Amino acid sequence: MPKKTNSINFEKTLAELEQLVEKMEEGDLSLEESLKYFERGILLTKSCQQALSEAEQKVSILLEKDSKAELETFNQNDKNE
DSSP states (O other): OOOSHHHHHHHHHHHHHHHHHHHHHHTOSOHHHHHHHHHHHHHHHHHHHHHHHHHHHHHHHHHHHSTTOOOOOOOHHHHTO
């Protein structure tokens, strides 16, 4: 069974990143605060990108094990149907 810790950490990281962006968009931060938020945002973005990359690798490995399965391009419009 997959560990839920990674997905929880990803969700928390993404939520924190969204909060930072909202706070910065308000425009009430000083330059120094904005730079700190930006720096933290960069770290959170890298963390999310790494988690997504690892997930993609896991999917590829699983698909390699099942030679009949094929990777398809995700279409956002298909999700809503």
